[in-house]
Amino acid sequence: MSSQITERISTLSRSRRWAALAVLLFPVLLVSVDNTVLSFAVPAISAALSPTGAQLLWIIDIYPLILAGLLVPMGFLGDRIGRRKVLLIGATGFALVSALAAFATDAFQLVLARALLGVFGAMLMPATLSLIRNIFPDAKERRTAIAIWASAFSGGAVLGPIVGGILLEHFWWGSVFLLAVPMLLPLLVGGLLLLPESKDPNPGRVDPWSIVLVIFTLLPFVYAVKSFTTEPLYIAVGALSLAIVSGITFVRRQLVLANPMIDVRLFSNGVFSGALTVNLIGVFSLVGFIYFVSQHLQLIAGYSPLEAGLLMTPGLVLTMAFGLLSVPLAARFGAPGIMVGGLLLSALAYALVVFAGSSGDVFWLMVAFCILGIGVGMSETLSNDMVLSAVPAAKSGAASAISETAYEVGAVLGVAVLGTILNTVYAAQLRVPEILTDAEVHLAGETLSGAHQIAQGLPASQAQELLASAAHAFDNGVLITSSIAAVLALAAAIVVARIIKPATR
Incomplete structure (x- = not known):
């Protein structure tokens, strides 16, 4: 059975392989657009x-939180019952729930819808990466395929602010969620026609306790990080x-x-562990930056959602471009050096925010974002390829899930850690x-958007006083979170340089 599956996939024609990749880019674009659009929709939702x-x-965190908890079980499920099948089920559910999220009438409903999106989103990402691993045996x-796959995240990040900006200027905030429906239709049709089914020929029996334990490891961990500054200490410690x-x-x-869900011995492999570190820190840096800069551009600098999206487009395009360039760069200089260089650029970007952008000047923020985009693009593509190359093709679903879990945990922590610290500093320094x-x-002390809401009902002089204090408090929070992110990226670069050998290609 194993040889039949391998032969079926490896003998696909060249045109069929790349057509299948094009189909697999739609869920990647969808997830990326969804995350970026939501960041830009925060003021409208507020x-x-x-x-x-x-x-x-x-609202922002629940989706990647649930996603992180379920990625490994869903990757295992795809290995067992078929990756294409899991992908198509996830796509259908994601489209339906996105439509429901668009018409939420209160914050709780939107949180619930985002949680369900996390369930179906967890079916999408491991399946796409593991199918690529089996479709492209060379x-x-x-x-190259993974470089295109990783660049699709950046492509979606470029598309999200522009399309989302247009929607938010002409329609209600819920319209951004309806983007999922037309984006998933090509996946459902193309998936049935072009994607080959693949699964682990010897998956072993299902171990329910392993599924429960991995969920109860990831979900409480991320929740604990989130809740240290917002909940009683005993709740965070308990989680x-x-x-x-x-x-x-x-x-x-x-x-x-005998047949574990995850071969935990892989983590003793420096290449595997180092690549996961790059995944986590790279996304942590990117998502955390987008979270605060999108609010700064709209609520402090006064740009519209579309204008803010256009301002961020060069940085996101550079992320995509250097994701593709990382392949020839790695061939010449070695993948470890390129990944370390990417992390150092991420640290430099945040340092620039601290030193050159302390005034909140938009020009320096955008320069920093361009540098960050180059760094993330250089590192993320190669790290995903390293993770997949470290395991047999039959176990690619589980390995993809681990890689995606690092990615999504990084996304959660980028908002949870940096966002929580930012909100804490903002509330402490705000003067009303x-x-x-x-x-x-x-309300004014909860969020920057809350301060703007209160200011609308105040006399002009007092409204100006409140908004000036809110902007100052917010930007001070940005400086602190940027310092933390810079140190983390620098530390990750040092660790990766030590544990991934230069000979790795």
């Missing part, structure tokens, strides 16, 4: 649904303790199973007019 600061973070072709105990139990169980009621003080 105005329409009046979420609290915690609810606003949950290492050189596969690296972290649960994650640690579940994680240790999961690892010990995988070591004794004395005439505000307790409820108005609370």
Whole structure:
């Protein structure tokens, strides 16, 4: 059975292979567009649904949080029952729930819809990467295919602000979620016609305890990070303790199973672990930057959503371009050096925000974002290829899921860590007019959007005073979070340089 599956995929014609890749780019574009559009829709959502600061973070975080918890189980499911089947089920569910999210009438409904999107989104990403691993058995072709796959994330990030900006200027905030429907139709049709089915020929039996343990490792861990500054300390400590105990139990169980869900021994491989580190830190840097710069451009600099999207387009285009350029660069200089260079550029970008962009000048913010885009583009493509190359093709679904889990945990932490610190600094430094009621003080201190809402009902002089204080407090928070991100990227570059050998290609 194994040889039949391998022969079926490896003998696809060249045109069929690249046509199949084109189909697989649609869910990648969708997820990227969804994340970027949501960041730009934050002011509109805040105005329409009046979420609290915690609810606003949950609207953004709940999707990648659920995604991170389910990626490994869904990758395992795809290995077992068929990756194409799981991909098409996920695409159908994602389109339907996106339509429901568009018509949410309060913050809780939107959080719930985003959670369901996380469930179906978890079916999409591991399937796309693992199908690429099996469709392209040639290492050189596969690296190019993965470069295109990774660049699709940047392409979606470029498309999201522009299309989302147009929608937000002419329609209500929910229109951004309806983008999923037309984007997934080509996947459903093309998937049935072009994608070959593939799965692990010897998947072993399903181990329900492994599924439970991996969920109870990832979900509480990310929640603990989120809740340290927003919930009582005992809740965060309890969640972290649960994650640690579940994680240790999961690892010990995988070591004794004949057919483990994850071969945890892979983590002793420096290439595998280093590549995952690059995935996590790279996305952490990108998502965290987009979270605060999209608000700065709209709520402080005064740009429309479309104008803000256009300003960020050069940086996102550079992410895509250097994702493709990373392949020939790696062939000449070695993949480890290119990845380390990408992390160093990410650190430089955040340092530029701290030193040159301390005034909140838009020009320097956009220069920093361009540098960050180059760094992320250089590192992400090669790290994904390294993860897949470290495992047999039959286990590519699980390996893809691990890679995507690092990616999504990085996305969660980018918003949860940097966003929470930013909101905490903002609330501590905000100064409000004395005439505000307790409820108005609370709303203004929750988010930058809340301060703008309160300012609309104040006399001109006091509104100006509140907005000036809010902008100052927000930008001070940005400086602190940028310093943290710069140090993390620099530390990751040092670690990766030490554990991935220069000979790795």
